[in-house]
Amino acid sequence: MFLRPQPLAAALSFVTLLCAGACSDKEAPLAPLPEVQGTTAATDENPSQSIVEVSMSAGEFEGNLGGEVPLRLFGYNQQSPGPLIQARVGDEVIVHFTNNLAEPTTIHWHGLRIADEMDGTPRVQDPVQPGETFEYRFTVNDAGSYWYHPHIRGHEQVERGLYGSLIVHAADDPEYDAERFIILDDISLDGEGQIAPFSLDNHMVQMHGRLGNTLLTNGKMDDPIEMSAEQGHVERWRLLNPSNARTMSISLSTGTMRVIATDGGLLEHPYETDRLEIAVGQRYDIEVRYPDAGAVQLLSNVFVRDESNEVVEAAFPVVDVTVAPSETEMRVIEWPVFEPVAERPVDEAAAIIFDAVQDSDGIKWRLNGVSHNEDPLFVFDEGATVRFVLDNQAGPEHPFHLHGQFFKVLGGDEPGFKDTVLVPGQSKVEIEAYFDNPGHWMLHCHIQEHAALGMMAELHVTPRASEE
Numbered sequence: 001m002f003l004r005p006q007p008l009a010a011a012l013s014f015v016t017l018l019c020a021g022a023c024s025d026k027e028a029p030l031a032p033l034p035e036v037q038g039t040t041a042a043t044d045e046n047p048s049q050s051i052v053e054v055s056m057s058a059g060e061f062e063g064n065l066g067g068e069v070p071l072r073l074f075g076y077n078q079q080s081p082g083p084l085i086q087a088r089v090g091d092e093v094i095v096h097f098t099n100n101l102a103e104p105t106t107i108h109w110h111g112l113r114i115a116d117e118m119d120g121t122p123r124v125q126d127p128v129q130p131g132e133t134f135e136y137r138f139t140v141n142d143a144g145s146y147w148y149h150p151h152i153r154g155h156e157q158v159e160r161g162l163y164g165s166l167i168v169h170a171a172d173d174p175e176y177d178a179e180r181f182i183i184l185d186d187i188s189l190d191g192e193g194q195i196a197p198f199s200l201d202n203h204m205v206q207m208h209g210r211l212g213n214t215l216l217t218n219g220k221m222d223d224p225i226e227m228s229a230e231q232g233h234v235e236r237w238r239l240l241n242p243s244n245a246r247t248m249s250i251s252l253s254t255g256t257m258r259v260i261a262t263d264g265g266l267l268e269h270p271y272e273t274d275r276l277e278i279a280v281g282q283r284y285d286i287e288v289r290y291p292d293a294g295a296v297q298l299l300s301n302v303f304v305r306d307e308s309n310e311v312v313e314a315a316f317p318v319v320d321v322t323v324a325p326s327e328t329e330m331r332v333i334e335w336p337v338f339e340p341v342a343e344r345p346v347d348e349a350a351a352i353i354f355d356a357v358q359d360s361d362g363i364k365w366r367l368n369g370v371s372h373n374e375d376p377l378f379v380f381d382e383g384a385t386v387r388f389v390l391d392n393q394a395g396p397e398h399p400f401h402l403h404g405q406f407f408k409v410l411g412g413d414e415p416g417f418k419d420t421v422l423v424p425g426q427s428k429v430e431i432e433a434y435f436d437n438p439g440h441w442m443l444h445c446h447i448q449e450h451a452a453l454g455m456m457a458e459l460h461v462t463p464r465a466s467e468e
């Protein structure tokens with residue numbers, strides 16, 4: 001059985017129905033959106049309740065990540081991470097974008113099922129040249145935690161700080177005492193504390209991607225970011241991994257996490273875990289409870305070399321929450337009702353093979369035997385349900401990402417809708433994808449260096465002939 005999110009067409013007609021006669025400016029004021037801690041929200045310049053209009057520029061700036069020296073970073077509106085864009089299901093989002101960088105860029109809205117011409121890849125738009133502008137305009141129909149980033153030269157532009165978060169709220173989202181956005185990144189610094197030079201020539205980088213040597217949480221390094229909470233509170237944390245190549249593995253210092261949402265929004269059946277792996281590009285929302293006063297830390301577990309040069313796992317606190325004592329009774333979280341949706345018969349089966357070839361220039365990563373594919377790897381009809389075997393035949397893990405659609409991971413313990421899934425080395429993962437959004441879409445490995453070295457392709461979803 002497949003439950004929310006609704007197929008796009010259904011969601012759209014729902015919105016249309018609601019608006020037939022009721023969408024004037026005199027609509028009753030909606031409850032304000034929750035303030036999301038850990039980020040700076042973008043300013044909504046539009047007074048209409050159903051339009052979110054923001055101005056955004058990409059540019060280089062001198063930033064401080066908390067280290068000794070200021071760094072030349074890239075950011076949106078002079079900040080990294082960029083501003084949080086907040087919208088409601090059905091809203092129109094308008095982004096007035098200016099490129100103040102010295103190189104072309106685009107903005108891709110990772111995970112959003114929007115019209116393909118707004119997807120921000122060089123396959124669907126001309127990159128925005130230095131000094132030029134572009135207006136992104138799209139409607140958001142799926143509640144969840146998303147992010148945005150450039151889709152050219154991502155291995156450098158994203159590493160230097162060009163990315164930000166986006167939330168689509170649903171009217172029936174459960175209420176929490178607080179919401180936070182926590183962005184788990186890393187960065188590669190040289191001996192002087194400057195951003196290490198970028199090169200795709202190095203074999204290690206070609207093989208594993210640019211693994212940072214410094215963890216960055218919400219754009220800060222070294223000390224954990226400090227947060228405060230109250231005993232008895234229950235919070236929603238939205239987690240994102242925008243790093244170039246590192247899978248994050250997180251845990252809490254006390255208690256377990258309850259996973260309540262994935263890339264495609266809330267889970268019908270949240271689950272508890274004490275370790276969560278977040279592949280590059282993925283989002284997970286977790287529920288964090290504070291039954292006791294004291295301290296709770298979010299730990300990032302990474303492999304390091306110890307004094308005897310052995311590889312060991314070490315836990316780094318990246319968020320430090322001070323929980324103040326309180327008599328507050330713990331909130332009961334009311335879970336929304338999930339409408340049953342009929343199971344979808346599988347229309348097609350397909351395979352995607354991940355491998356590489358090596359020539360005198362180094363490694364070229366491939367999908368189905370092609371590096372930097374130009375012609376569509378697949379053509380599906382709108383509405384098709386396709387079962388894929390993701391077959392990793394070469395090298396390390398590959399976080400596979402599909403634009404503009406959601407899929408489910410079959411046969412495992414990864415419930416929920418996703419747009420990104422980790423395919424471990426030398427193994428296969430099966431997914432079922434729902435091609436409900438017509439257009440030209442990219443599919444690629446989200447390790448930025450693998451994508452830059454060819455592990456990037458396109459597929460087409462042919463629109464259903466209109467009924468009129």
Ligand code: C2O
Binds near residue numbers: 108149
């Ligand atoms: Cu996060 Cu093709 O993108």
Ligand code: CU
Binds near residue numbers: 109
């Ligand atoms: Cu994407």
Ligand code: CU
Binds near residue numbers: 398447
């Ligand atoms: Cu890869």
